[in-house]
Amino acid sequence: MLDFVQQLVSGVALGCVYGLIALGFVLVYKATEVVNFAQGDLMMLGGFFAFTFIGMLGLNYWIGFAGAVAAMALFGMLAERVVVRPILGYPQFSIIMATIGLGYFLRSVAGMIWGTDDLKIETPFSQGVLRMGSLVLAYDKLSVIAATMILCALLWLFFNKTTLGTAMRASSENMLAAYYMGIPVKRVVSVVWAISAAVATCAGVLLAPITFIHSNVGLVLGLKAFPAAVLGGFGSIPGAVVGGVLIGVIESMAGFYLAEGWKDVAPYIVLLTVLLLKPEGLFGLHVRKKV
Amino acid sequence: MRFLFKTDYEDDIKLFPHSGYVVTYGVLLGLLLIAPYVLSSYLMSQLVFVCIYATVGVALLILTGFTGQASLGHAAFLAIGAYTAAYLQKYNVPFPVYFLAAGVLTGIIGAMVGFPALRLTGIYLVIATISFALIVEEILARWESVTHGNEGMRVKTLSLLGVAVPRDSPTFYYLCLAVLVLTIVGTLNLLRSPTGRAFVAIRDSETAARSMGVNVALYKVKSFAISAAITGFAGVLFAHKLSFISPEMFTLQLSIEFIIVILIGGTFSLHGAVLGAIFIVMIDPFLTYLKDDMPGIIAGVAAAFGAGTATAGDIEAKVAAFASLNGLKGAIYGIIIVLFVLFEPLGLYGRWLKIKLFFQLFPLYKRATFKRQKIYVKSERNR
Structure with a gap:
């Protein structure tokens, strides 16, 4: 039983990381219908930025964290301006390929700048555990869970309660109509990319004590975060986190109870099953096609 | 014509x-x-x-x-x-x-x-x-x-x-x-x-x-x-x-490579598959060739523009160091994909068709002939 709870908690923590990356996917998708395959790589880059500020320049953890988030928000806007804006309005396939290309580029450049070793950031949560009876919970994992909850709530409020959030939802439904209604669609899209890059950075920094940072971490985790976003139904913020947690729990349970090898495949098997039964994901909207 | x-x-x-x-x-x-x-x-x-x-x-x-x-x-x-x-x-x-x-x-x-x-x-x-x-x-x-x-x-x-x-x-x-x-x-x-x-x-x-x-x-x-x-x-x-x-x-890398084959070649004609395959397979030896010969060539150009032998040698070493950086290939790959999506969405075969049409219609060629239509109205979800 204790093993089970332990696995559950570490699965949830891992899942929250997937959920955080998936949140980034969902944000961009929700506002622009663009599927950003480079999201994991934005996370990786955010981690490296934080490492530069904290590990190399020796800044305070929180200042470094904030600096990395700000820098990545700017970078997200830049990436949107250069790669995505020229092809907005074209079929999804082109945009997917463009972001795959961007991902390649970011991975290689990060490898060139920061090398290929695993890097580690010293965080206030790196050491120490919370003991509850015989249950041992590491702070770094708890911090991930807490941060995910907070970010998810903030983003949900932002999307549903603020004017800018409403503008984003409007431009996702119909860019042209939103433009006619006086919404500066281009600026909105740019802000969405900044937010999603910032969220990715949070994921990267929180992840640093658990999985370390290396130039391929984005690809590896991005591939897990994708099923998370799809499982929750692309375009749903709570769905992304629920999907992420599900994938994380399934992965850690499969790693613990099933034979070796299941750990890596189980999330995908579950995903395929869910897609078979409910093609629009768990929380996805079922929309009738208009002709 | x-x-x-x-x-x-x-x-x-x-x-x-x-x-x-x-x-x-x-x-x-x-x-x-x-x-x-x-x-x-x-x-x-x-x-x-x-x-x-x-x-x-x-x-x-x-x-x-x-x-x-x-x-x-x-x-x-x-x-x-x-x-x-x-x-x-x-x-x-x-x-x-x-x-x-x-x-x-x-x-x-x-x-x-x-x-x-x-x-x-x-x-x-x-x-x-x-x-x-x-x-x-x-x-x-x-x-x-x-x-x-x-x-x-x-x-x-x-x-x-x-x-x-x-x-x-x-x-x-x-x-x-x-x-x-x-x-x-x-x-x-x-x-x-x-x-x-x-x-x-x-x-x-x-x-x-x-x-x-x-x-x-x-x-x-x-x-x-x-x-x-x-x-x-x-x-x-x-x-x-x-x-x-x-x-x-x-x-997955290989699957992406196959997608790149048709993306670079052009997705609307079978010519695209062949052209894309040539591009993807030949880019490797081409990059190796660049890596080996580029430093010498650039140094030669620098020398021709009046740089001293020492400077030229310095440039050669620097370019060589850059060319042998780990992962440069990945970066070039990425740039090529992005550039193709942005500027040549019809791929290599599309470019060939454009060139052909340019000469067929010689003074009358319009760039807009191949312009893609942008759709902002419908969201993909409702399509």
Whole structure:
């Protein structure tokens, strides 16, 4: 039983990381219908930025964290301006390929700048555990869970309660109509990319004590975060986190109870099953096609 | 400029619309046939890879380009073909039999993937095919009694009707070329048949296709099966060419490479698969060449512009250091993909058509002819 709870908690923590990356996917998708395959790589880059500020320049953890988030928000806007804006309005396939290309580029450049070793950031949560009876919970994992909850709530409020959030939802439904209604669609899209890059950075920094940072971490985790976003139904913020947690729990349970090898495949098997039964994901909207 | 007057339906679906095509493709085929006696063995080996990649490219075009179903899982089909060949070969099954068996088996698995894919579109389909490919990769690594797991499998020399065909012999090249040409001709025939028309109809509008009486589910599964089967055939050749296969050769990276083949070549015509394959296979030796020779050339240019010998040497060393940076290839890859999506969405074949049209219409060419339509109105979800 204790093993089970332990696995559950570490699965949830891992899942929250997937959920955080998936949140980034969902944000961009929700506002622009663009599927950003480079999201994991934005996370990786955010981690490296934080490492530069904290590990190399020796800044305070929180200042470094904030600096990395700000820098990545700017970078997200830049990436949107250069790669995505020229092809907005074209079929999804082109945009997917463009972001795959961007991902390649970011991975290689990060490898060139920061090398290929695993890097580690010293965080206030790196050491120490919370003991509850015989249950041992590491702070770094708890911090991930807490941060995910907070970010998810903030983003949900932002999307549903603020004017800018409403503008984003409007431009996702119909860019042209939103433009006619006086919404500066281009600026909105740019802000969405900044937010999603910032969220990715949070994921990267929180992840640093658990999985370390290396130039391929984005690809590896991005591939897990994708099923998370799809499982929750692309375009749903709570769905992304629920999907992420599900994938994380399934992965850690499969790693613990099933034979070796299941750990890596189980999330995908579950995903395929869910897609078979409910093609629009768990929380996805079922929309009738208009002709 | 030549004007074709079509007076008959047969004129419309001719494989060679006019005699010019026969001459051009005849000359091309002749050049390809004498290639083994002209080119170096290294280039021949690359040419074999071009044939294999182009075959997969054609397969992917049937599915993605003409039926509109994106797939990022074709490396898995290639792997299934390759492993079937390697496994059957252990039991001394003759080449023609296991070649066909690989195609049939991959086709069946492709159809099985096609069924769940029926209800999925867009991004969901991409993720489903990625998941499928990752599961296949894991099975290949774990099912050790058949696949030898991560140790990989050695593939024996191909033997065709009792004659050994080593992987670097001209005969092997001819075999790959024959498979490619047959695939292309077969696909062209498929695309001008009712099945091909149905594929294109599904790509352009599923709802419209359905209301015209096209059985969408049936044709989607057919498209998956045909595409997978062709990839399976290519997999057999791939296994023989590499003579050793292991699960880590068939990763997502390879699937992305296949997508890049058709993206760079152009997704609207079979020419694209071949041009894209040439580009993808030749970019490696080209980058190696640049890496080796570029520092010297740049230093030479610098010296010509009046830099001293010491400075030129310094520049050479710096450029060499930059060129041998780890991962530069990945960065160049990424830039190429992005640039193609942004500036050449119709691919290399699209560029060729533009150049051709420019000269045909000489003073009257308009850039807007090839402009893509932007759609801001409808969201993909409601489409």
